[in-house]
Amino acid sequence: MDTLRYILVFFMAMGTGYAQGDDEAIPWSPNRKLTWEDFKGEAPVRDRAAATTASGITYQFATIGTPDKMAIDYTVTTFFYPYKSWYQSHLCDSLILSHEQLHFDISELYARKMRARLATATFTNNVKAEVKTIYREILEELEAFQDLYDKETNFSRNEEQQLLWNAKIEAALTE
Incomplete structure (x- = not known):
């Protein structure tokens, strides 16, 4: 169990369907x-990671207004993708x-x-590009935060840090 890995799957959803x-x-x-029953993907052969969580953020939007505003x-x-997520039962507890739940929860925080950014942003007739820029910035921040989480918890091996992160994210989700 050298590393646990996560995959973030991001879709830009325009229209119907999530x-x-x-x-x-x-x-x-x-x-x-x-x-663990939610993790339906097949673990790669000889992979030393215990589990992979595939989660992501989708968005849809419609516009109204004038070209200037x-x-x-x-x-x-936020979604979890079961068939892109997997675990090795002999390594997991x-x-x-x-x-893994916290990776999903962190996606929800972002x-x-x-x-919040969409609610306070001002848009022009270039709204599609402006929303896409916000989305990309959020994804960059999310990826950096996920990396920090894995680093500080040592991919869950540092139990004390894992428990601190569990409390920290739970508190952030209840705000």
């Missing part, structure tokens, strides 16, 4: 925690599952940041 064809995507909910109606959603 996950662009991934019928098995699980939307983030405060009332539903991941279980546009308003948007938007939806930003409840602490590693909490680590979806909330995106919602």
Whole structure:
């Protein structure tokens, strides 16, 4: 178990449907925690990682307004992708599952940041590019935060740090 890995799957969803064809995507909910049964992907042969969580942020929006000032109606959603997520049962325990859950929860925190940015942004007739810029900035911040999380918890091996991060993210989600 050298490393645990995570995959962030990001889709820009324009129109209807949340996950662009991934019928098995699980939307983030405060009332539903991941279980090992949710990880339906096949673990790579000889991979030393214990688990991989594939989660991502999607968005949809519609515009109204004039070319100088546009308003948007938007939806930003966080998903977990079961068939892109996997685990090796002989390496995993409840602490590693909490680590994987937090990757999903962190994605939701950044979806909330995106919602906040969209709510306060001013848009022009270049709204599509402006929303895409916000999305890309959020994804960069999310990736850096996910990396920091893995580094500080040593991919869940530092139990003390893992428990601190669990509390930190739980507090952030309840704000």
